[in-house]
Amino acid sequence: MNETIKNSLYDRAYAAWAAERTSWWESAAEGITWDRRWDTVFDPSSGPFGRWFPGARLNTSFNCLDRHVAAGRGEQAALIWDSPMAGRIVTYTYRELTDRVAKVAGALAALGVRKGDRVVIYMPMVPEAAIAMLASARLGAIHSVVFGGFAAAELASRIADAKPKAIVSASCGLEPGRVVKYKPLLDAAIAMSPHKPDACLILQREAAIAELTPGRDHDFAAAEAAAAPHPPVSVAATDPLYILYTSGTTGRPKGVVRDNGGHAVALHNSMKMIYGIDPGDVYWAASDVGWVVGHSYVVYAPLLAGCTTVMYEGKPVGTPDPGAFWRVCAQHGVRVLFTAPTAMRAIKQQDPEGKLAAGYDLSKLEALFLAGERCDPPTAVWAHELLKRPVVDHWWQTETGWAITAGFRGYGLFPMKPGSGGRPCPGYDLHALDDNGHLLQRGETGNLSVRLPLPPGCAPTLWENDEGYRHAYISDFPGWYRTGDAGVIDADGDVSVMGRTDDIINVAGHRLSTGSMEEVLAAHQDVAECAVIGVKDELKGQTPVGLVVLKAGVNRPEADIVAELVALVRERIGPVAAFKDARVVARLPKTRSGKILRATIRRIADGEQFTVPPTIEDATALDEVGRVLGR
């Protein structure tokens, strides 16, 4: 196929969707097994912008598991757990995974978990994390997975908001060089939260056996062994499947809700359309189940599609070397690898010529997909030259649950421009708007926004907070969903995402709020005011740097205060914040109305050109910032 024809396949598919925006999804919905079909495909009158597939009923765990066993995939590998951290590789067939999920669902039911109850899951990358998610889905309960790199206070705020009936956790996680004991963090979080769960199910891992709290904690393995298998519970398509908390523009995390029906339809459809993956193929998303990529592409999408998913407990480098990803791809016959650009940069840094890849048989690998942050062109070019396979950057966010823009293996790939995240997926009417919500011309940079309704799979609301959803995403530009990303759509329709328009930064593919770090710094006894900005970083894309003004009269050594601030962010937010750098300044650059000039500070830190804003209160503050940042 030549490129023009390849291109037109995508164009035709997009045009077909654009002609029938809601009914287009009916044929995609045929990929799902329903207990009851929908009354209407889309109801614009309910929720902040409407609901998909009202009236329909299904069970997501049944669609991920039982139906594949019934269709003859029982002996096919469903999940391969590959853990260089634990030195183990374990494969579960669809039959084995279904049995374990049914038993763990039975164990949760025995602890009182019912349809609509919340189950918080705070676990490392072990199969039991995926099993707990699917078991919760089997009961029609609503899971909320919290990434293991968050500290107790962050876990506590999620427990307080989700009010779980039960929590599933593990005794420990394994990070290179250290065992992270989860149980003390869990206990501290429960102590901090005004809401207490009735029960905790604790997976004991050999590296650190935890002491269980009598009356509250139960041993995961024993509970599973004793449980009766639980059948799937039929739920409404519009019922929530999960809540995933993500950084918002304030320090308070947002509980992004995913429903059952639209999610199943969109993710199932994406496997062929975007990734070009068929049932039976091996698919590997090297992400953590604590992030949206882990939810969608470690657990749900590959299983909805009858694929084999790889779950990896390790790092791209150091476990044991920068050849780890190529070893996993070769050993398990991975067809598509999906990871964050930062992982590729880590490999490139340690093995610039990609020598280790040459030692593995990568003949089954067909494409590399990247997301989580913009892929810098040198990294995309490096990966392409090394693998000699398509490297596809695609753009999405926790709220959407699947890609907004991508390259489409299902429609024949069009050549990706370096720095571009591809073209809009059918389902997204994407435009750049100016700050007043007016459409911009192609080639003009603005607020990337999606004309409502959002497609199936995207968050219909925030947990118990329709108003918060409207305020955060759709009230700025009525009729549109504001992504929070700035970007440009060029004459060919290729989309380049330039960065966030709010206080969110991306550190090693992890979404973090500088606002929440500022809250922590401001709580320190010696800090009068502060600003946290994301500064360019060769490996992680961005890292946070704090600028603090001390209270008058504080004369303790600055180094001590900085060390305390670094420790405080680690303790309150967690190691994942990677907050390691704070500098003391006499004053912060501000406008005359008192607004801190964060964008200008960031440009100074990144060594970029900047203009001194005419509204600045005191221009010498900029010189001082430049000096302390070594610019």
Ligand code: COA
């Ligand atoms: N539990 C506990 N601690 C965790 C953790 C977890 N699940 N995950 C990370 N941490 C800790 C790390 O141990 C590290 O702690 P340290 O400050 O004591 O070293 C800190 O959080 C930062 O971790 P990380 O972001 O992994 O940085 P790193 O320097 O250890 O590794 C990379 C750098 C690039 C190798 C790594 O960030 C990576 O693999 N990134 C890929 C990201 C990704 O997959 N994103 C998902 C979106 S697709």
Ligand code: AMP
């Ligand atoms: P998260 O919700 O954690 O997935 O983070 C979403 C944010 O990450 C987006 O709003 C973007 O700012 C950024 N992001 C994710 N993927 C890409 C990409 N391919 N290109 C540019 N930015 C991206």
